[in-house]
Amino acid sequence: MTKTFTIAVTGQSLIKHDIRNTDDLAFQSVRDLLEKADFAFTNFESTIDGQHGGWPLKGSFFGCSLPVVLDSLKDLGFHGLSLSNNHAFDLGPSGILSTLEEVERRGFLHAGIGRNQTMAARAGKGSFNGRKIALVAMDAGPGPDFMYAGDAAKDRPERPGVNRLHLTKVVDVDAEAFDYLRLIRDRIGYTDMDLGNDSQPDDRPPVDPENEICIARAIFRRAEHFGRRVKIDQTSLTRHLSEIRSATEDGGLVIAYLHHHHWASDWYQVSSWVGDIAKACIDAGAAMFVSHGAPVLQPVEIYRNRPIFYSLGNFIFHVKSETSQWTAPEIWESVVGLCAFDEAGELTAIDFHPVVIVASSSGQHTMLEERLMPHLAHGSDAERILMRFQAQSLSFGSQLTIIDGTARIIL
Template structure:
């Protein structure tokens, strides 16, 4: 393999002892290499044989690429023979899809998928494993879930005519018991997903922090010897002072080191490495990435990633070009065909519904329109046109650099009846312009300029340019 070559010719990375390192982070694909990336795939049924106006044009875009990526945010199994059960912890809804969705996605053109997200273990390990089996049988490469932390975090590889593609998939948004771990001594490893843990802090004005400090100090049980003068921990929440109120996140150092290693290893054994992060933070309401994510994404590029693809908040976030490589902070929804059935009893109870009189669809619509119940009401509602608008991102590489990124606006049928919505079609005209202009505004803080040409967004890089 190339990684073991002792050729001492020109090479961008050197150990200094006459041998090539295996750690080159350079892109190494044939001219014309194309990656298609989309966001969340929430699709309950096969679509290729159905009547879905405009979907054929979408499929043509998906098929015309070397690597076609999406985030697999559902589980594939037949409920009639399924041996598992809906879990007490689940990602906000019980996502379930027919087994036929696997080969159907392959027929559309998908050949590489991320698996790590807040729905990976909605139906337990049985659902996770059955989904992996069906994707394997369908010929779709997938990463982000496995029988141990090492397996879940390992890069998986797609062979293409223009180069070998690696994928590392992880999530910051997950249920606590879904995180994989490795063996330790006699204790076996734990199956699950590849997680990046984030320490969350609430940022508030300094005067308010002082008020909270006073409240903390009069409460019993605190240990004054372990107090941080810049933070206040109260009722399980950490507060810190800042000029702008909001949420702040710090990646777990161990998780970060492990991800960096897996990305580096993925690139060492491939020509092109995709890193994908499922991140809802700070919330589905936010069009801006969480405050940790820009520096984090850049670290991924620095150690060898050729593309960073984000998803999770179900709506678009901005695009950055860093060192000639695309950082897509969120590509929103690609499918939102949310005909989930059956729904676990816990979800009926969460919304105060009786499964003997209320249908699965009525609970699903309630969840989408009201959001998730909390002590103060409902949050996270997704029944808005903005969650049914997105883009297909097509990155083309020439001379091992990103030459052009094309953004095809899509709409998922928000106005259609429940049984027909959530399936993308390419759009033109005022709605396409509005989507692309929104993406222009979201990308402007990153210094990214998006032209709009014939209802398609275009980012072009000059030869030798990283912007």
């Protein structure tokens, strides 16, 4: 009989509270589901306030967690954590060091942050039930340069931080608008010195002088249409693909992870650049690509018999009611994906189990602070989540079969 190796993937875990002390059966069912996997993976969407201390480096979207939340994730059955995200640097380098220390103390496989760039870019590696697993985790921002890890150089010490996939936001405008913008720049006397000052604390962005104009931090590109796009730094991408390739050659099933906040106006729309990066990671050898971006469940695509999870939404989402943008029901709904691989490392099937974040088995609550833990969804909730996921994924060529409150892709 062929031995199957199962990897469980979930939405991001923005966790601020210890959620172990509950006898809620619907929550226990989620734990039971994760325990079926040989390797369970989530993104730890926070930074640890530990013995290294730190200082808040954000305004209202600041967040940190006490080390005990990692015990909650361990108790839930998680083996691996991506640490590269927009909250990883909320306490600065001190938070990076505390997070590394506490994650390693609990034996998690992890990737995405480090004492310097070389360490942050390194794949996390481990062995689970006789199978090698590797994780390469990146963050594409947007974020200030100083949140990203840096190697030491002459007269410059190393900087603990996040593993960066370098992107630049660009606004496309037509030729007429481009000429107006250039005229405005010249009339107000906006110079390279002004750009350098406005870019602080970052370095000034690279700009094509013939086809791009940068005023303050906004880059405008001459195009045939209006729109927004991101420009991928190929040197940065090549470095990450090399790490994926190396981990694959070492014999591991490689999870390529990306976190980003370059969302489309419609949160359900997948930006084409994410697909380009996902497919490049798989071409380099990754067994799957997992991403968290817009805080909702986005489609799954199968590329070269390997899954691309464009956004798995939220699994644990501890936020406050005063933040009104998190009230849409879709923000609190997602799936747990159980990905089955054969002995040759080929994907054979994915089972999707719908989850909804609530306060208790009685259902949704008005106060966001009460929605502490994910429950397996049943009945009309399960049908709604899976049918929406099925329809979105079909547009990417993925055919999901829904049976008895779960969905499946067979390859």
